[in-house]
Every structure is written in structure tokens, then in C-alpha cells.
Amino acid sequence: MKRILIVEDEPVIAAGLQDDLEAEGYSVQAVSDGDAGLQSARAGGWDLILLDVMLPGRDGLSVCRELRREGNGTPILMLTALSRENERITGLDVGADDYLTKPFASGELHARIRALLRRATPGVAGHGFGNCRFDAESARFYKQGKPVELTAREFKMLKVFLAEPGKILSIDDLLKKVWGPEMFLTDRVVYTHVNNLRAKIEDDPAHPRHIISLRGLGYRFDP
Numbered sequence: 001m002k003r004i005l006i007v008e009d010e011p012v013i014a015a016g017l018q019d020d021l022e023a024e025g026y027s028v029q030a031v032s033d034g035d036a037g038l039q040s041a042r043a044g045g046w047d048l049i050l051l052d053v054m055l056p057g058r059d060g061l062s063v064c065r066e067l068r069r070e071g072n073g074t075p076i077l078m079l080t081a082l083s084r085e086n087e088r089i090t091g092l093d094v095g096a097d098d099y100l101t102k103p104f105a106s107g108e109l110h111a112r113i114r115a116l117l118r119r120a121t122p123g124v125a126g127h128g129f130g131n132c133r134f135d136a137e138s139a140r141f142y143k144q145g146k147p148v149e150l151t152a153r154e155f156k157m158l159k160v161f162l163a164e165p166g167k168i169l170s171i172d173d174l175l176k177k178v179w180g181p182e183m184f185l186t187d188r189v190v191y192t193h194v195n196n197l198r199a200k201i202e203d204d205p206a207h208p209r210h211i212i213s214l215r216g217l218g219y220r221f222d223p
């Protein structure tokens with residue numbers, strides 16, 4: 001189920017959006033100001049953020065700019081007020097993926113959301129999982145919006161895991177894909193690197209939720 005975060009301060013609009021999107025089969029959570037929006041977005045796990053521009057405290061533009069600056073690539077659909085042409089342009093300038101002018105028809109909203117979710121399929125803008133973001137092209141990795149340095153080997157290992165989510169990768173698979181076929185190495189090198197990677201990507205490395213050990217089989221990556 002796709003998860004959508006709504007950041008909207010007008011309770012009637014927020015509740016209306018939430019009902020509407022839940023009826024469409026999305027899992028929805030709504031917050032009512034910019035700081036709460038930023039916090040929830042940083043916590044991660046969203047497939048899309050509906051972000052109102054005019055918010056008390058930190059406005060939607062600032063939230064969007066900050067998330068992009070931190071490397072957060074979650075698709076953002078900006079909600080702007082009627083006839084504020086500048087808001088739309090600025091919204092796209094600060095990294096929003098699309099915008100919708102209020103008031104809008106629910107069918108239009110659904111179509112825009114579907115389009116953004118389609119575009120967000122992994123590969124182009126990088127991979128998001130949990131509260132992490134990984135951009136293979138620029139070799140950058142962020143956890144909760146903060147950059148984390150990966151060694152070359154950890155980088156390669158994460159790339160291998162991300163390429164095959166939900167699949168069992170044996171120790172031999174990992175040795176071949178991360179180190180190369182001709183290297184003579186013991187299984188231990190895999191355990192060590194998996195543990196180092198867990199320490200960087202997992203909230204609780206002792207109880208990993210992304211890199212799962214499967215006794216006697218290897219590992220499975222759960223995004």
C-alpha cells in the first residue's frame with residue numbers, strides 16, 4: 001500500500017483529502033504545520049508528500065527546499081492557492097515535482113498522484129527505503145536526511161541489495177557480485193561488511209529490518 005503524507009493546515013481540507021485518498025486505497029497521514037511536515041518527511045517511508053504552500057511557521061516552499069537539500073527525493077506534489085503564479089514557479093524551483101492549484105477536482109488529484117508514483121519507480125532519482133536515500137549515480141547516501149559516508153565496498157554491497165529487493169542472496173552470490181568471481185575470500189568478509197553496512201543503514205543494527213539474515217541461506221534485503 002502506497003503511503004502519502006499530507007501537510008495542510010486547514011483542517012477541513014486536510015480531512016477531505018485524507019478521506020478521499022484513503023478511499024482510493026492509499027495509507028494516509030496528515031500533519032498541520034511545516035515543522036511537523038518536515039519531521040514526518042525526514043522520518044521516511046513515504047511514497048509521496050502532498051505539501052501545501054501556505055502553512056503556519058515554516059511554509060511549504062521552505063519544507064521542500066530543506067528536504068531536497070538533505071537529499072530526500074520523495075515525490076512532492078505542491079498545493080498552491082489560486083492565482084499565485086509565483087508560488088507555482090518557486091515550488092518547482094525548490095524541487096517540487098508537480099503542483100496543483102486550489103480548488104482542484106479529486107479526479108485531477110488522483111491522476112497527478114498516479115503519474116508521480118509511476119515516475120518515482122527506482123533507478124532515476126535514486127532509491128529510497130525506510131528513512132534512507134541512496135543515489136547510486138552520485139554515490140551519496142543519506143539517513144534521516146543526514147549524509148552518511150559509505151566505503152566503496154559498502155556502496156557496492158548496498159547497490160547489489162537494492163537491485164534485488166526481497167530476494168535471497170547467498171554468501172556466494174554476495175562474494176561474486178560485491179568482490180568479483182576470481183577473488184579468494186572467506187565468508188567472514190561478507191559477515192563483516194554486512195554488519196558494517198547495518199550499522200550505517202539500520203535504526204537498530206542488532207535488530208535489522210532491511211538486511212535480514214536467513215540462517216543457512218544468506219541475506220534478504222527488505223526495502
Ligand code: CA
Pocket residue numbers: 008009010052053054055
Ligand atoms: Ca494553507
